[in-house]
Amino acid sequence: MVKKMEGFPGEMIIVVPGKIIEEIKKNPLINGLYVTDIGFYPNARFHYRDRKEGIEEHILIYNLEGKGTIKIGSKEHEILPNLFFVIPAHTPHTYYSNEENPWNIYWVHFSGEKSDLFSKITGHINVISPSPVSRKKERTELFTEILVNLSMGYSRENLEYANLCLWHLMASFMYINQFRQILKGSQPDFTIQAINFMRENLNKPLKLDDLARDAGYSASHFSKIFSEKTGHAPMEYFNQLKMQEACRWLDTSTLSVAEIASNLGFSDPFYFSRTFKRIMLQSPTHYRKRNFK
Known part of the structure; x- marks a missing residue:
């Protein structure tokens, strides 16, 4: 089998110099997550890598077309179109493209103090x-955005912009549904429907039973599903x-705290203030005053 590490027609590749990586590590804005290598290998026939001790960075491989294989330990993973795989740092691995139907991959090596947060x-x-x-x-344009900016050199602005884009890129893989949300419109998703119902009734003192009834579930089942999907109980999310x-009104209107409370379905302004402080970690009055300092 012919083996190639790189050198594919139409490829794009950037390897950030070690001296620049040392500068990045000293920059608090981007040292949490940064690119060390990034590229695109189209129709990468005979692409092959074998790292018996792994490398210091994590490796994300995103396959657009074709097929390939990633081996970690004794386990083989077939990488088909529309799949991605993150190889952990310091992990021995081998990966290679299928000879008959070679993969087309975007890839990035990334590191940083917060790079382990993507363990999911x-x-x-x-x-x-x-x-x-x-x-x-x-998503592929985000890869290109990083590649193009790094190809323009390693000025502080280029490094900061490219590596801040990396957060967006990684989020597009970790939070696929959220990344797609802007195009979903009024898609019939249970959680989105429930949140839209909440937003349409912010002026009402709705209870859990009201939310569950609109969604067509029992209160207990609704609460369980909603909490699993959002990480918050329904009434906490509603509040x-x-x-x-309330913050919008405090920022943009002269309404009193009591009037804002009433507009949001709170019959007791003191209970509203306690709720506001619990969620915002400051009172409504203190929140409003901060804009006039």
Whole structure:
């Protein structure tokens, strides 16, 4: 089998010099997560890498077309189109393209003090299901954005911009549904429907039973599903949306705290203030005063 590490027609590749990496490590804005190497290998026939001791960085491989294989330990992972895989740092591995149907991959080596936070998508196959709202083009454009800016040299501005883009790129893989949300519109998702109902009724003192009834579930089942999907209990989420609206009024109107409380369905302004302070960690009065300092 012919083996090539790089050198594919149409490829793009940037390897950030070690001296520049040392500068990045001293920059508090970007030392949490940064690119060390990034590239695009189209139709990468005979692409092959074998690292018996792994490398210091994590490696993300995103396959657009064709096939390839990633081996970690004794386990082989077939990488088909619309799959991505993150190889953990310091992990021995081998990967290679299929000879008959070679993969087309975007890839990035990344490191930093916070790079381990992406463990949720590390060490296993991740599927990006094709969809009319997949935003595949936007994701690949993020790779290109980083590549182009780094290709213009390593000024402080270029490094900061490119590595801040890396956060957005990684988020597009870790939070696929959220990345697609901008194109979803009024898609019939249970959680989105519930949140829209909350937003449409911020002026009402709705209870858990009201939210569950609109969603067509029992209160207990609704609460369980909503909490699993959002990480917050339904009524807590509803109150967070109300406090978001309260902040808007405090910032842009002369309404009193009692009037804002009433507009948001709170019959007791003192209970509203306690709720606001619990969520915002400051009182409504203190929040409003901060804009006039």
